[in-house]
Amino acid sequence: MxxxxxxxxxxxxxxxxxxxxxxxxxxxxxxxxxxxxxxxxxxxxxxxxxxxxxxxxxxxLPGAGTASTPAPPRSAPLPPEQLAPTPTGARIAGVNITVPASLRMGEAFVLRLSGARAAQATVRFPSEVGEDVRRPNEVLRPSGAAGEYVVPGRVVLGKTTPVVYEVTLDGALVRGRIPVAGLDQPIQHLNLPARISGVLQDPARKAEDALVEQAYARRTPQAWSRPFAPALQGAVPTSSSFGQPRTYVAGGPVAYHFGTDYPARTGTPVRAVNDGTVVIAGRYPVRGGLVVIDHGAGVTSLYFHQSRVTVKVGQKVARGDQIGEVGSTGLSAGPHLHLEIRVRGEGTNPAGWMNRLWPR
Ligand SMILES: [Zn+2]
Incomplete structure (x- = not known):
């Protein structure tokens, strides 16, 4: 891996x-x-x-003096909120557990397990009980190889109470908690015209949502071994993007935006963010031209509003493969790609995955 x-x-x-x-x-x-x-x-x-x-x-490295060599050129520094804080951890039956010291709402993260018996540990997030998440407190087995294993976690949007994790190994149990901070984004009122918001009442929407839920419920082995990559070349997301609380119609309920929007010309190639299997490919009322890729380990990526979908259900794709073209189909007011990266069905900030094998 x-x-x-x-x-x-x-x-x-x-x-x-x-x-x-x-x-x-x-x-x-x-x-x-x-x-x-x-x-x-x-x-x-x-x-x-x-x-x-x-x-x-x-x-x-051992036998070395001070690492005074300048680092090779790399991408621009991440904004402060994306810098990993000092991690924290615990130990159980000879296995080291490492987690981030703090988290933000909507963030994906990993609990790392290292040590000879790390693969035998099971992990749960009991703080998910009572949260608006799919399959709360599921017993999770780590992904990985060669003595280092990870279990991905998710902080659902709207949640600011601490994440509680439990690791079980050989009948022993270690519990820890990670504080969570909010995103402080003001509510955006979209006031969509009726011809667009009418899509939300489309009777076919139920079938569309049910199909997507099936994709979220899949539990397949981790399919990727390289860092995640952008779905569009050089596209910059809009400022009101991941995690944005929104109302779609005046006076309507507040819903969080579970993806990141990248404005781009219709026809721009859309590419798989990593290796996986296409589990949905077609045209749907809300999400429009939709592709869903199962990357394994409970991680799925979703690509909405495409003008054309160029892959088929069951097809294996590699990172960077074209899967469709940017469009404005479904509930969309203009050409853009809406990208989601979900952990066991919950939207997580795609920025936390880019150029990384796992989020922090
Ligand atoms: Zn969007």
Whole structure:
């Protein structure tokens, strides 16, 4: 599940001092293994608080001096709210558990398990009980390989109470909590014209929603081994995007926007954000020209409003494969791609996945 060839190529040797610059998708375990050392040694050498890494972070390797080599060029720094805080963790039956120290509403995150028996652990999020989420508190088995495993979590939009996690191994149980902050977005009143909002009353909508629910309920093995990539080349999302609370008609109920909108010309190729299997491909009343890809591990990506869908149900796609073209079909007021990345059916911020193997 981890690209080890890239790890070796990125090894910097300057004046006998070896250092390594963290790339998207790297894990401490994989870096340690690729350089013939251990997580413990790297943790001590670099004064790390946990196993979470930041892309671009310089790590000292055993026998090395200070990692003073400038990092190779990389993408622009993330806005502050997307920077990973110091992770926190616990230990159970020889397995290390690492989680983010804090989360934001609508964020996907991972609980990392490292150690020889990590694959045997099960994870639950009991704080989901009573939340408006699909299959709350499901017993989850980790995805991964070679001593480092992850379980993806989700913070549903509208939630600001802490995430509680439980890890069980050999009859022992460890419980922890992660605080959650809100997004502070003002409600946007769209006041859609009747010809567009009328779509919400379309009787075929029920069948469309039921089909999408089936996709969310799938539990297949993790299908990807490379970081997630954008669905459109160079497209910039609109400012009112993921997590935006909205009313669609004057006085209507508030609904959260579970995706990110990328305005683009009709016909612009839409590409799979990662490897997976197409589970929905067709034209529907609300979502318009729709493709849903099951990436495994409970992760699905959805692409709405396309003018043309160029894949079929059951087809395997690779990251970057064209799946359709941008359009303005379904509940849409102009050409754009609406992209969703869901964890066990709940919308998570796509920005947290881009250029990463897993969100933080
Ligand atoms: Zn949208």
């Amino acid at each position: 981890i690209r080890r060839t890239a790890l070796l190529a990125a090894l910097l040797c300057v004046g006998g001092a070896a250092a390594y610059t963290v790339k998207p998708g790297d894990t401490l375990y994989a870096i340690a293994k690729a350089h013939g050392t251990t997580v413990e040694v790297l943790t001590r050498l670099n004064g790390l608080q946990g196993t979470a890494l930041k892309v671009g972070q310089d790590l000292k």
